[in-house]
Amino acid sequence: MSLIRIICPNGHLGFAPLKTDSFLRGVEASPDFIAADSGSDDIGPVPLGSDTSTSPEAWQRQDLEAMLLASRRIGVPMIIGSAGDTGTNSRVDRYVAIIKEVAAKHGLAPFKLGYFYSEVSKDRVRRAIGSSEPVLGLDGREPLSEKELDATDRIVAMAGVHPFRKLLEEGCDVIIGGRSSDCAIFAAAALHRGAREADAYYLGKVLECASFCAEPYGAKETVLGAIDDAGVTVTAMHPDQRCTIASVAGHAMYERSNPYDEFVAGGRLDMRDCHYTQIDPRTTRVTGQRFEPAKRVRVKLEGSGKVGERYVGIASVRDPYTIAHIDAVIAWAKAQVVERFGASGYELHFNVFGKNGVMGDMEPVKTPAHELCIVVQGVAPTAEMAEELCMTATRQLFYARLPEVKGTAGGVAFVLDEVLKASPAYRWTVNHTLAVDDPLELFPTHTETVGTEG
Amino acid sequence: MTKLSELAKTIRSKNAGVDKITFDIIFTDRAVYEKVLASRAITAAKISSLYGIAQERIADFVEYDPACAIKFTIYRTSPSGSAGDSDIFGAQQYAPLLDIDVPV
Numbered sequence: 001m002s003l004i005r006i007i008c009p010n011g012h013l014g015f016a017p018l019k020t021d022s023f024l025r026g027v028e029a030s031p032d033f034i035a036a037d038s039g040s041d042d043i044g045p046v047p048l049g050s051d052t053s054t055s056p057e058a059w060q061r062q063d064l065e066a067m068l069l070a071s072r073r074i075g076v077p078m079i080i081g082s083a084g085d086t087g088t089n090s091r092v093d094r095y096v097a098i099i100k101e102v103a104a105k106h107g108l109a110p111f112k113l114g115y116f117y118s119e120v121s122k123d124r125v126r127r128a129i130g131s132s133e134p135v136l137g138l139d140g141r142e143p144l145s146e147k148e149l150d151a152t153d154r155i156v157a158m159a160g161v162h163p164f165r166k167l168l169e170e171g172c173d174v175i176i177g178g179r180s181s182d183c184a185i186f187a188a189a190a191l192h193r194g195a196r197e198a199d200a201y202y203l204g205k206v207l208e209c210a211s212f213c214a215e216p217y218g219a220k221e222t223v224l225g226a227i228d229d230a231g232v233t234v235t236a237m238h239p240d241q242r243c244t245i246a247s248v249a250g251h252a253m254y255e256r257s258n259p260y261d262e263f264v265a266g267g268r269l270d271m272r273d274c275h276y277t278q279i280d281p282r283t284t285r286v287t288g289q290r291f292e293p294a295k296r297v298r299v300k301l302e303g304s305g306k307v308g309e310r311y312v313g314i315a316s317v318r319d320p321y322t323i324a325h326i327d328a329v330i331a332w333a334k335a336q337v338v339e340r341f342g343a344s345g346y347e348l349h350f351n352v353f354g355k356n357g358v359m360g361d362m363e364p365v366k367t368p369a370h371e372l373c374i375v376v377q378g379v380a381p382t383a384e385m386a387e388e389l390c391m392t393a394t395r396q397l398f399y400a401r402l403p404e405v406k407g408t409a410g411g412v413a414f415v416l417d418e419v420l421k422a423s424p425a426y427r428w429t430v431n432h433t434l435a436v437d438d439p440l441e442l443f444p445t446h447t448e449t450v451g452t453e454g
Numbered sequence: 455m456t457k458l459s460e461l462a463k464t465i466r467s468k469n470a471g472v473d474k475i476t477f478d479i480i481f482t483d484r485a486v487y488e489k490v491l492a493s494r495a496i497t498a499a500k501i502s503s504l505y506g507i508a509q510e511r512i513a514d515f516v517e518y519d520p521a522c523a524i525k526f527t528i529y530r531t532s533p534s535g536s537a538g539d540s541d542i543f544g545a546q547q548y549a550p551l552l553d554i555d556v557p558v
Binding site: 274 | 470527
């Protein structure tokens with residue numbers, strides 16, 4: 001007898017739409033919860049810094065509508081974490097608005113909607129920097145400095161299970177979360193039903209990317225995870241997919257530094273002694289996971305800061321002599337930029353595709369291709385300067401002075417004789433942890449009733 | 455000698471957070487996996503040499519038996535998505551692994 005069964009239809013809701021057939025199969029399997037994560041830091045620092053989504057609203061709305069209608073139809077809670085790619089307050093508000101609009105559109109009977117925010121003020125972080133518990137760096141970073149904090153535009157905290165559990169305890173039928181640990185979205189539901197922490201967090205870990213834990217490869221398909229007396233099971237809902245020992249164990253290492261530890265606000269899931277058993281062709285059972293509660297709760301912070309406005313230029317080369325001397329060509333363009341703008345106060349980047357455009361200095365292939373494409377990025381404090389900077393660098397590739405070049409009418413080819421306005425450049429300024437006394441402190445929760453009477 | 459791409463089912467790379475890229479080499483046949491391990495064709499030192507990076511940039515190197523996988527993680531030189539980053543997701547950094555010669 002299962003303690004809890006959860007379906008997950010999408011590993012990053014909004015980034016690409018869920019697949020309907022396996023989702024409906026999942027819904028028909030009578031789960032206790034329908035849950036999905038909707039965010040990622042994979043998308044780079046621009047959406048968080050500029051408070052935008054990288055996912056089209058139409059795709060977000062489509063999946064939220066499918067999940068809301070299904071969860072109301074079978075009468076089970078729906079949980080979303082990391083709303084709108086970044087989990088900022090404006091993204092939570094957008095998802096809350098979509099839920100209300102979908103409820104009104106379909107005349108759904110009243111239900112309780114809960115949501116929480118994850119943004120953290122710079123003042124709150126600044127207080128910690130000067131305290132006896134500094135804001136510690138992750139992944140080899142130094143503790144956060146006031147200077148880096150000053151360079152930051154927006155910070156979100158990564159919620160653990162706490163705000164989700166609070167909203168479940170308050171009887172919410174639909175929960176929209178700000179930035180959250182992927183696995184906490186599911187673990188909270190399992191803990192709410194009385195599961196062991198180790199099983200709850202493992203269930204979350206394996207479900208967070210939906211069908212990425214199944215084979216053959218095929219994203220955005222629904223999977224069903226369950227906890228019973230013996231541990232965790234996970235089952236593929238797509239008729240041609242299977243959750244195998246290899247696919248489930250393999251997923252434990254996906255997108256993480258090592259396959260053994262998953263850190264969340266409040267503890268660490270230890271997967272060192274996990275044991276995997278195939279119990280039917282589409283289902284694998286996992287046992288042996290452990291959970292070690294943290295002695296002190298530290299919450300992960302993500303922060304992004306604006307570097308400048310950005311323009312992009314594109315130039316290509318076919319002359320083999322020019323290709324052999326591409327470094328000199330780029331040096332010429334840089335020198336022209338320095339002549340006009342000086343040596344600092346901007347950023348200029350050249351990605352040379354056909355040489356090492358994808359891998360940069362890590363590229364082991366040293367022989368260039370027969371043609372190159374150079375992507376130029378100019379970043380500067382104002383859009384006007386970024387445009388001129390990028391235009392100077394791109395157009396001067398055309399005028400580069402190579403002593404023995406035969407083609408003296410122009411050194412590069414252009415697909416566009418212009419530079420293109422891109423998103424402003426941001427960078428990840430904060431990848432740190434903040435100590436808290438109350439794990440709910442950074443995640444204020446709200447509830448309201450949505451829907452129409454009879 | 456056999457190319458690694460002929461021995462492994464999956465060879466991939468992807469961000470592990472904003473400061474690291476992680477690489478997974480996954481085998482379907484445990485005997486093949488064990489032969490590759492025994493060959494010592496894939497070690498932290500070999501990876502460091504193949505990618506031209508100092509060994510200190512390798513944050514983790516794990517032989518992960520439950521999934522018949524070799525997994526290693528490297529630090530980026532600047533965080534993902536900074537201007538000039540050519541691979542925001544870190545998804546195309548595995549290609550040099552495909553051609554590693556394994557003496558099996």
